[in-house]
Amino acid sequence: MATPNQAPKCPVCTKPLSTRQNECPFCQKSFRRADVARRHARSCNARLGRPLPPQAKPGRKLRACDSCSRLKTSCNSELPCQRCSARGIDCVYSSLCHDPTHRATSKPGEVSDDDNPSFSFLLQASNPTQISMDAIVAREPERTSEMPAWKQRETVGWSPGTVDPGFLLFDLPDMLLDEPRDYGDTEYNPLQFSGIFGHSTEPADALSMQIVALSNIIQELTTNKPHLKHGLDQSCQRGFFTTSHFQHVLVFVFRRRHYHQDTIHWPTFDPERVSLHLLLAVVLTGTVYLRCLNQSSPSYINTSLLELAEKYVYKELKDLSSQGVSPVTSRHMLEICQAAVLMNTLEGSANHIESRRRIASKRIPTLVGVLRKAKMMSLKHEPGKSWEDFVHRETCIRVATWTFMNDSLLGLFCNHPPIITSKEMTGDLPCPTGIWEADSSVAFQERSQHGLARSYPSSCSEAIAGLLAEDWTPATRDSFGKLDHSDLFYLSSGLGRHVFHYRTSAVSSREHSKVLLRALDRWDSLWTGAYKRIPKDERKWLGIKKHTAEVMALSRRTIEIIQSGEVKDSAYLQDIGTYDTTVFYEFVQKFGQTSLDTMKKG
Helix, strand or coil, X not given: CCCCCCCCECCCCCCEECCCCCECCCCCCECCCHHHHHHHHHCCCCCCCCCCCCCCCCCCCCCCCHHHHHHCCCCCCCCCCHHHHHHCCCCCCCCCECCHHHCCCCCCCCCCCCCCCCCHHHHHHHCCCCCECXXXXXXXXXXXXXXXHHHXXXXXXXXXXXXXXXXXXXXXXXXXXXXXXCCCCCCCCXXXXXXXXXXXXXXXXXXXXXXXXHHHHHHHHCCCCHHHHHHHHHHHHCCCCCHHHHHHHHHHHHCCCXXXXXXXXXXXXXXXXXXXXXXXXXXXXXXXXXHHXXXXXXXXXXXXXXXXXXXXXXXXXXXXXXXXXXXXXXXHXXXXXXXXXXXXXXXXXXXXXXXXXXXXXXXXXXXXXXXXXXXXHHCCCCCCCCHHHHHHHHHHHHHHHHHHHHHHHHXXXXXXXXXXXXXXXXXXXXXXXXXXXXXXXXXXHHHHHHHCCCCCCCEHHHHHHHHHCCCCCHHHHHHHCCCCHHHHHHHHHHHHHHHHHHHHCCCCCHHHHHHHHHHHHHXXXXXXXXXXXXXXXXXXXXXXXXXXXXXXXXXXXXXXXXXXXXXXXXXXXXXXXXXXCHHHHHHHHHHHCCCHHHHHHC
16 A cells, blocks of 8 residues: 555556645545645644655646657647647656546456456446447557558658658648538539649559549448438548548557457558458548547548448448358458458447447348358368468458457347357467567468467367366366467357356256356466466557456356346346447446445345
């Protein structure tokens, strides 16, 4: 416990917490005036002979990041702040922590032994006042200030902290595309201003042409959905379909690639060459992240644009599938599947009931049908393959895994029955991050020599069966002990399905709950071991994976509530599908923060 002379540290960012200037350091009583607080502290009964803390030196209390403070510019105190994020530089706070949300949360990735764990992540994720669950991912700090491979290939580069040459040239390509438009004219052509300065002999920027094509296609989709045209026009007027916006967002998403879905192989991702569907899905995801970071800024996207993008992706998915095109053999089809996964996550996370209902009831079943047709749930790596073949197959495995994850999360948050079983996930688990992020054939060969071939358990199906089995020998425990935190993150969805079926079954027995609780005990033990193996300086970069233990703790709490007979007091445990997260949020609020003994006494 911190002494009066030692300021307590913030459990999230480890900076010393700021205290009220007019608060007694011994009894925490507050006063309106600082001199009154000091006089009280001298004679405070709670002082017990302890020395007075040193008097604070006068001066401005820093609430800005180091960069904004040094330049004496306005800072919105986010992490990263809006200004640092826009400039693409590291955002560092070396002053006191003033974020009140840090006070009630544990250190990132901390494994708690408390019998009554905090469910702060689930409360934030399901909070109906949040514009998106992705706000949690968006608030994660940028891990590096590196630039993606496609930016490094540009002939005219610029480094963080310098003036963007696009600004020196007045961003001419965007000016040609971003002139005021008459959206009332159905004959509008996005290139109508391109001839203002005469015929250009220079080839058009490839990314700009991609964006022009996207804008045209999405505009055409409003022909059959005229009620979405007004919302799309608003997004266009605010600058969504501009080169500068796409470039900024792509770098922003790249620097947060570790925190959420890892279905994109960033070393080979090229926005000028990927399918328009995947490019759009990635930029929409990043735009939502930016919006979550700064809710006072104008919103580039709305439900109209998201629905049109969703329609665009899934129309292509269904057309190609009907032609017999498989993502296992077609790179373009695989990119469409990647885009579909991103759209499912994006709209499933958004605080919009109809969008979430559509994703759960219509879109995920469509994608699952495509993946089953291509037998992607059972894909395994083959030895001796080239780096390019490995990247393609690993992407297939990750697309199937994240479809499995999204399907499970809708069961958790919305009581929507999962449609994929853990038993059919017989393919390889995603490979270790180090192998996945290899940026060349040489690096891949070096990293994959000992880490690609998996021993038992190699699949979700094997692992879940082992966790639920009666036998748990030392040899089995050692074999499972090789699983890392990412593996256990993926397996949490498999266990979550069994918990869902337990609580929705009319014939759930005490023996059934005993098997599930035993499996959760085994998972907890494995998670503790896997977490301890992560270097301490790497634990803060786990992203949403660091909250997996919290999800598993709620699964345990749910089983205990059902056993106690308290089900009737919970709307969530009536097990009726609802796409408003308020029901889940209220369940976590009421039952997650209170022990069963307290509930019974009440």
